[in-house]
Amino acid sequence: MADFDFNKEALGNLKLEDTGILERLIDFEEARKVHLAKERAKKDKRMSLKEAVAEFVQDGDVVLDTGFGYVRTCIQSHFEIMRQGKKNLQMIGAPNTNQSYMINVGCVRYSHNSYTGAEMRGTDRNYIRQFKKGKVTILSEWSHGGVAQGLKAAQLGSPGVLSKQMLGSDIVKYNPYIKVIQNPMRADPDPVAFIPALYPDIVFIHAQAADKFGNAYIYGPTVNDLAGAAASKKVVITAEEIVPEMDMRYNKKGNIIPFFYADAVVELPFGALPGSMPGYYYWPRQWWEKLMRFAGPSDENMKQFIDEWIFGTKDPIEFVEKLGGAKWIIEARRQTKAAEGDNEDIDFTYQEYRVDNDSGIFY
């Protein structure tokens, strides 16, 4: 195993004494070994989500969050990881919004923090509370671009990249993986940040479609998922639809993830819920508002919310039923198609969730 030399100032600031926990994220040799041992043949890799989580997620894994917070994000896979009681995971992603509620049940214990929140919906008070109680330890602070470059470095096949991001900021003082060095090609002073290639242990990527071998296409924002698929040691593709391989060759739309990365393929309609899925469904917006405004403020409320929505459903189908079933599907499909310009414009106004006015409707 490689012998790493972390940014000591950051180790001190983060109060991290055992650096062993940091090593797996940048352990290129291990990632290459795992990649070399993967199935090469085009094999039918389909299985259920339950099987994929049971077989591939191990306690303590570094999990890469995908999509963009709640856009084409593998949230139903996170829910299954929670249902199976996986423990002490490290979460990385840009953003990594969804680590927050996973901390409450002991599922996520460590954070490589880039952005935790729901944009205009408000501050994530749950994450703050768990952090202050010591339920989550921040192992590193990142900008979105820093995570993106670390994953891209892995996809490029490079030990790391030299970046102009994060320089001079306190982020580098709280990131053991980043070192500021002099640009070796310049004679005049030119500080650059070295960002190592990142190799998460496991990634779930929710695609619009995949074939049974694991070729997958995604459209809408790809974000970091092409790099994440190339980098991660274990790759689970979940997809709204399973299509014939010929569809990948002739009818592709968007970006393709090649089959040889994939360890498992899961047919998982509504796998991005409660996030949105380009081409398929818009957000249940009030669900997020309820998460932030009702569940966020106390552990009791969060427990009630998790018990109801995550442990109280066994799969995305039950989740859809809770949202409103077929009526919800029709509305969510109309909304996303209209927003994407594939349908006649509709009125997007809605009644925001308020704690004192819970309509029980989740559009």
Place this chain on the structure above:
Amino acid sequence: MKNDAPANPLEIFAYIISTQIKDHTIVYVGTGLPMVAGILARNTHAPNITMVYESGGQDPIQGGMPWSVGGPFTWRKSPIIQEMAYSFGQCYNGYVDIAFLGFAQVDMYGNVNTHMIGSDFHNPKARLTGSGGNNDLTSLTENMVLVGLQTPDKFPERVDFITSVGHLRGGNSRKEAGLLGNGPVAVISQCGVFDFEPVSKRMRVKSLHPGMTFEIAQSCTGFELLKPEGEIPMTPMPSPEIIHTLRTKVDPRGVFTSLPTA
């Protein structure tokens, strides 16, 4: 709201932000008021701008107001949606002219904090979102505009955590740290528009909104504001035509420009 009602503070805010946008530029925006401002600029004085979003959407067909920076309205029929690494690479390589971001705190040198409030990282008074793309844009983009509310807590002498480097410790320190571009060129608040004195890089009043005085702006600030030479100009206010455009073409449902009720 009746269409001929006087402009409300959010509409005025959106207009002032829009005046920072020059025509024939590439503009990197977040959701909320910066996006309203970008679309307003395109519908008024800057019809040839290209808007770019952090989720990678580029030049979308105008639609409604997005619920998220990754929402379909930010990439509606975009000819290309960039991966995140490339979207920031676009800033590095000189294909973004101006970007707009918010803050929890901004200090006298335009350094931004979106991480935490308090002095102890491990036991903060409040933990905030973290960087997101804030650091990346501020590090790389040619011109940065910061938008937010002004109070002494939000405008401290030093931010509690430097998420994004503005002018760092003033003078040449931003450039010496290795960062690109001009850094923050403007800060827009409910009090006025601020720039940075060219040598010291300290925050300076550029114009004040109607009804504001230097003393009021100073009382909303946790450090000593610099005064420009001569009389302080008043921030130009939107014409009725511009407000009409805002209400009919840009944000007709008032998603980001109507004041909260009840």
